[in-house]
Amino acid sequence: DITGVASALTKTRPLLLTPTRRLAHQLRVSHDADCEAQGLAVWRTLEVLPWQTWIENQCRVERQSGVSSGRLLGPQTAALIWRQLIEDDPVEGGVLSPVGLSRAAYRSWRVMQAYRIPVTALDEEETPEARSFAGGVRGYTRWLTEHGTIDPDLAALSLRAGSVST
Numbered sequence: 001d002i003t004g005v006a007s008a009l010t011k012t013r014p015l016l017l018t019p020t021r022r023l024a025h026q027l028r029v030s031h032d033a034d035c036e037a038q039g040l041a042v043w044r045t046l047e048v049l050p051w052q053t054w055i056e057n058q059c060r061v062e063r064q065s066g067v068s069s070g071r072l073l074g075p076q077t078a079a080l081i082w083r084q085l086i087e088d089d090p091v092e093g094g095v096l097s098p099v100g101l102s103r104a105a106y107r108s109w110r111v112m113q114a115y116r117i118p119v120t121a122l123d124e125e126e127t128p129e130a131r132s133f134a135g136g137v138r139g140y141t142r143w144l145t146e147h148g149t150i151d152p153d154l155a156a157l158s159l160r161a162g163s164v165s166t
Contacts, residue, residue, distance in 0.1 A: 016048040024048045055155045067160050070150040078152055082106040085139045091132070105136050112137075113153035 018024045027048045035043040049057070062068040073081070083102035086095075095101050112119075119141070122134035144151055150158050 014047070015054075016046070017051050017054055018048060019051055021050045021053070024050050024053075052152070055159070056152075058159050059150065059155050062160060068150075068158065070148055070158060072150045072155055073144075073152055075152050079103070079106045081143060082109070082136070082140060085136060085143065089136070089139070091135075105133060108133060109137065109140065110153050113151070 016024075016027065018027065028046050031046040032043075056072060059068065059070075059072040063071070079102070082105050083099060086102040086105060087098045111117075119134075119137055122130060122137060125131065125134070140151075143149075
């Protein structure tokens with residue numbers, strides 16, 4: 001039972017990381033209910049965060065401490081940048097649904113990052129779609145560099161070793 005484990009862990013004050021906000025919330029609620037059921041009037045709050053929130057916090061800490069100068073983009077902002085790049089592209093600008101194309105491109109980018117597929121893998125593809133996507137990826141990574149920003153899907157890789165705090 002994960003709730004019992006989580007309750008036991010609060011004695012040592014670790015930070016639990018979860019893949020989703022929903023699970024983090026459920027663990028907190030279950031822990032509180034478990035403590036109430038034990039008749040406790042006061043208990044330590046279970047420290048549990050979704051992975052992405054923890055990454056965002058670490059990036060903020062690094063930026064505030066001067067370890068990193070990059071500004072972390074939110075997922076919505078990254079999606080808007082993909083849309084703008086597609087709309088501004090003279091080749092892709094004439095597509096019927098630039099919004100749909102930008103959504104598909106951003107989803108593909110996120111999958112590439114999740115599976116750690118190197119950008120150079122796109123150079124081996126011969127289809128017009130793959131070449132177009134490769135151009136979009138180059139444009140996006142160039143935009144990130146020019147604006148000193150960090151993509152949310154690359155944020156964990158941007159953290160400095162040894163600078164992680166809880």
